[in-house]
Amino acid sequence: MPTYDAIIIGTGQSGPFLAQTMSKQRWRVAVIERKLIGGTCVNTGCIPTKTLVASARAAYVARRAADFGVDIASPVRVDMKRVKARKDDVAGDHNRYVTQLLETLPNVTLYRGHGRFESRNTVRVNDEILEAPKIFLNVGARAAIPKIPGLDQVKYLTNSSMMEVDFLPQHLVIMGGSYVGLEFGQMYRRFGSEVTIIELGPRLISRDDEDVSDAVREILEKEGIHVRLNTGVKAVEPRGKQVAVKLGEQGSDAIVGSHLLIATGRRPNTDDLGLDKAGVELDERGYVRVDDQLRTNVPGIWAMGDCNGKGAFTHTSYNDYEIIAANLFDNDPRRVSDRILCYGLFIDPPLGRAGMTEKEARASGRRVLIGKRLMTNVSRAVERGETDGFMKILVDADSKEILGAAILGINGDEVVQVLLDVMYAKKPYTVIQRAMHIHPTVSELLPTTLGELQPLS
Numbered sequence: 001m002p003t004y005d006a007i008i009i010g011t012g013q014s015g016p017f018l019a020q021t022m023s024k025q026r027w028r029v030a031v032i033e034r035k036l037i038g039g040t041c042v043n044t045g046c047i048p049t050k051t052l053v054a055s056a057r058a059a060y061v062a063r064r065a066a067d068f069g070v071d072i073a074s075p076v077r078v079d080m081k082r083v084k085a086r087k088d089d090v091a092g093d094h095n096r097y098v099t100q101l102l103e104t105l106p107n108v109t110l111y112r113g114h115g116r117f118e119s120r121n122t123v124r125v126n127d128e129i130l131e132a133p134k135i136f137l138n139v140g141a142r143a144a145i146p147k148i149p150g151l152d153q154v155k156y157l158t159n160s161s162m163m164e165v166d167f168l169p170q171h172l173v174i175m176g177g178s179y180v181g182l183e184f185g186q187m188y189r190r191f192g193s194e195v196t197i198i199e200l201g202p203r204l205i206s207r208d209d210e211d212v213s214d215a216v217r218e219i220l221e222k223e224g225i226h227v228r229l230n231t232g233v234k235a236v237e238p239r240g241k242q243v244a245v246k247l248g249e250q251g252s253d254a255i256v257g258s259h260l261l262i263a264t265g266r267r268p269n270t271d272d273l274g275l276d277k278a279g280v281e282l283d284e285r286g287y288v289r290v291d292d293q294l295r296t297n298v299p300g301i302w303a304m305g306d307c308n309g310k311g312a313f314t315h316t317s318y319n320d321y322e323i324i325a326a327n328l329f330d331n332d333p334r335r336v337s338d339r340i341l342c343y344g345l346f347i348d349p350p351l352g353r354a355g356m357t358e359k360e361a362r363a364s365g366r367r368v369l370i371g372k373r374l375m376t377n378v379s380r381a382v383e384r385g386e387t388d389g390f391m392k393i394l395v396d397a398d399s400k401e402i403l404g405a406a407i408l409g410i411n412g413d414e415v416v417q418v419l420l421d422v423m424y425a426k427k428p429y430t431v432i433q434r435a436m437h438i439h440p441t442v443s444e445l446l447p448t449t450l451g452e453l454q455p456l457s
Contacts, residue, residue, distance in 0.1 A: 012039025
């Protein structure tokens with residue numbers, strides 16, 4: 001039985017970097033991966049999808065060239081095979097980098113296969129049983145498929161299988177009005193598909209404030225995307241080479257499309273790890289229960305990344321690695337509760353979010369101030385001809401600390417980082433006001449927005 005100092009199951013955004021740190025500490029480490037090294041981000045998530053978003057934006061800007069006084073002689077045409085090839089090249093480079101890293105790290109052995117617990121400190125992979133006093137889970141998540149009559153009778157797409165699409169769907173019907181659905185929806189509309197997004201709830205991206213959701217819907221509809229809110233799917237059925245998505249109380253209303261994308265959420269990859277043999281507890285949704293330092297209920301077992309339910313983002317997964325490494329090797333008691341929620345929605349223009357929403361701020365019991373500025377009043381946005389969206393910043397009236405922000409607009413995913421850094425420093429918003437910012441940028445309007453704070457009614 002091969003014995004190691006640590007076993008890492010999964011190679012998402014936590015596992016490889018933890019293995020690298022352990023290698024530097026001269027630990028003997030076994031890393032197990034059953035499928036694609038690099039996990040969701042590298043292979044079916046952030047890297048490939050944002051590469052596709054870039055291609056879609058190029059098509060969008062080309063079609064708008066005349067608005068900027070640039071004439072393009074022939075109609076803009078998208079070659080989907082070349083779009084996919086570019087995506088494959090970019091994602092492939094990242095996959096190869098992580099693979100080479102794991103294959104060449106001193107004291108690290110990479111096993112290709114499915115790892116399952118045999119006991120608290122043993123894991124079976126292929127025909128071998130590995131043993132270690134410390135085991136780390138980085139097994140990620142996958143698309144959650146809803147139980148809808150007829151869905152098993154049609155071919156549908158997920159975020160993973162979309163990576164193999166090298167053609168233009170005539171009409172892409174998307175179930176789910178959150179991040180995955182909206183990014184693919186705008187992307188394929190810009191490629192040239194007809195797109196319909198179906199959302200069960202009353203608005204898109206329900207975790208965000210209503211004004212953000214409404215503005216995002218308006219941006220998408222302005223590009224010709226059909227959005228159906230408050231709409232449940234009753235059944236799905238094949239109609240020749242197309243698929244019919246039945247809506248309404250009796251399913252009498254139907255949307256017929258050429259392709260169906262399921263984007264109704266994610267589920268953790270914890271159902272086939274033999275966690276019961278190790279005694280590891282899961283919550284009601286299948287996520288591994290962890291404490292503030294990512295330890296499970298079983299001593300010597302940790303869970304990182306999407307499988308622990310503490311954040312479904314690449315940056316939260318990497319931060320999980322940082323927390324575990326700091327506690328193990330640096331005598332630095334970092335905690336999950338130290339981090340500030342932040343994320344981006346990478347439609348165009350993007351949404352950058354940090355900290356509390358307006359709804360959460362209202363419920364906090366604090367005296368809250370709010371500043372808001374439309375992108376139509378931001379010179380950089382006007383110059384670029386991209387004036388959709390707004391900036392919104394929430395401040396504690398007593399401490400003057402920034403509580404949260406939503407930047408929906410040109411460079412919003414980057415601009416919000418300015419606020420996030422000040423939030424981590426626990427400095428008052430006046431620090432940003434006193435700083436001299438570069439003109440013309442979006443960030444230069446942050447001090448102006450903060451200078452127009454009003455009580456949150």
